Structures are given as C-alpha cells and as structure tokens.
Amino acid sequence: MTSRIEEPSRDTLIEPVDQRIGRHFDVLLEARGYRADTAQRAAIAHLGQWLEAFLAGRKSWLRRTAAGVYLWGGVGRGKSFVMDAFFAAVPLKDKRRVHFHGFLAELQVRMRAHAGQPDPLALAARELAGEARLLCFDEFHVHDIGDAVLLGRLLKVMVEEGTGVVCTSNYHPDGLCPNPLYRERFKPAIALIEKRFDVLELDAGEDYRQRASILEDWGRHCWPISNFVEGEFERLLGLTSEALRDVPLMVNQHPMHLLAQEGQCAWLAFDELCRRPHSSADFLWLSQQFRHLAVSAVPCLGEEPIDVQQRFVNLVDIAYDSGLRLQLGSEASLAELCRDTPHMDFSRTHSRLQQLSQVRPAMNGHSVIR
Structure with a gap:
C-alpha cells in the first residue's frame, strides 16, 4: 500500500515524526490551558515513536514493528485528548478517526454492498484498509456477539493488509468481552491485540472531566421535572408554539414517536427510546437529523433491565460523540439516576452525564442552572 504523505511546511521539512507528534501535543x-500528566506524556511519546517506526517499515530480527497501539484506562484519563493530538499531527492524508457506533454502522452498509459475494465482511474490511493507512478507533468495546464477530475479523484483515490501528478503550484487552456466552468467539481477537499491538495503560488516577476548568457543557439535566412550571422544559429546549406535536416517524423502516419537533430540536420520551427495541442505527439517525435532543421521564437506571441500560448507554455515547446537545428530564438527581447501575460501561456514561449542566426549578418560575 502506498501512503500519501502531507506536504510538509518549511519548518517541519526535516522534523522527525515523533517530534512532530510531541510538538503538536504541546501546542x-x-x-x-491544560497540563499533561506523566502518563499522558508517556503515551504521546510512545505513539510518536510507534508511528515513525510503522511508516518507515522498520524491522529487526528481534521484533517486527507493532501493527498498532491499544491505549486503555479509566474514564476521563485523557485518552481521547491524546488521540486528538496524535491524529491531528499524523502526516498522512489517508487517515481516519472513527467512533464505535458510527463505524460499525458504516461497516454494515459496506457489507450489504457486497451481498451475494463470498465473505462480504472480508471484502468490506479490505475496502476500508485500501482507503486508510491509519485507522484511529475511539472508545473500542465489545458487548454482543454481532460486535464480537465484526470487530474480531475486521482487526485481523486490517493487520494483514498493513493498516495501522490505534484504539482507545476503557478496558484492558482481556476485559473487552466478559460475557461467557460469546467470549470464545472473541478470544482470537484478544490474542491478536496482545500479540501484535503495543498495549499501554493510561491511568493517572484522576477523572479529568471533573475538573471545573475543563468541564464541557454539552447539555442539561432538568430535575425534579414535576416541579418545573408548564412549558419550561420545552422552552429550555428551544421549542415554541409553532412546534409540531405527537410526530410519527419511520426510522430505518420501523416507527418512532416524537413528543414534539421544531427545526433542529426533537423531544422524545425515555420509554420510546430505551424500552422499545431501537438500535444504535436509530440513534445515529437522530444525531444526523437533529442538533438538540430532549429525553423526558428518565428513570433511576439501576432499576432498569440490562437491555434498557444498554440502549441508554448507546444513546449517550452517540449523542456525545456526534456533538448532539442533550437535555434530560427526570425526577431524580444525577446521583440517584446512576446509583447501583450494574452495566459495565456505565462509568463512562456517568462521567459524560456529569458534564451536563444541572437545572433546578426556582420559586419565580424561572429555572436555575448550576
């Protein structure tokens, strides 16, 4: 595979790749206004050194160059920030940075285009490998048999075709697929990661998302919703008297009901989104159609079945990754909402929900944002 290298500026004409990565990280x-910890600096240095060796095709009789880097650690440790800095500085035109749900949806579309041919998954994976010399995969995780099959074989083809893969994940490779019902199917992929990838832990022990100086405001959590004056939840979303009410839609060939819609704003009930069998593809469709999404009547999630929790986790992931502004309405505080939630990915969801502005009703009828 021949890669297209970006034309360097005069200042970076002779700059080694690893130094370029480190310089961009500092910039x-x-x-x-951030300060990196030692774990983040070690990770960016390792990524730079790996990329330089990978692009040069460097080999030794002791060890071939790793096929990729698997960067893992707890929520809020700066993995996505490190990935952002690394990806932006990579001097390649044929590079891609993808998020979990959107990428799997794309892979399935590509597979359907090869329907009727032998092994559509392998054909789609080779097609992707031909388009990208480097694939950066944020929030890598595996929770069902479909994902296990797709991701396991995809990684194998990418490595065979010579595409470099950099992943971030909350889990050590051995913890990627804990469900015993299909863990055996994913064991070869775990072995591939542990054998062919550099596995790095990034964990300085602090959730940086909770630092007041870097909290992102990507939406609101309104509670207790029954104490808000009539119409206040809709006003916060941006809905007016012109909004359409009780809107039926067809999403991916099955029905979805909106409580209200106006322009780029949509309001749905939790029951509609998470208690009905909607897929990640449905949530991706919402993120592509709207920029503001409200979900009302959100219950205490620890009391919900695991499939309902999984849909909520997927919804928050997709909204966060796509830049969708989210507004939740519930009776419970965030601590109550997330208490005793057994879902293995909920630490990431909780961290993201903590970045929502907390909106409480006030005596004068106007909400108070904290």
Missing part, C-alpha cells in the same frame, strides 16, 4: 495543551 494543543497550551491552546486549551
């Missing part, structure tokens, strides 16, 4: 840190 991004300064621009955002």
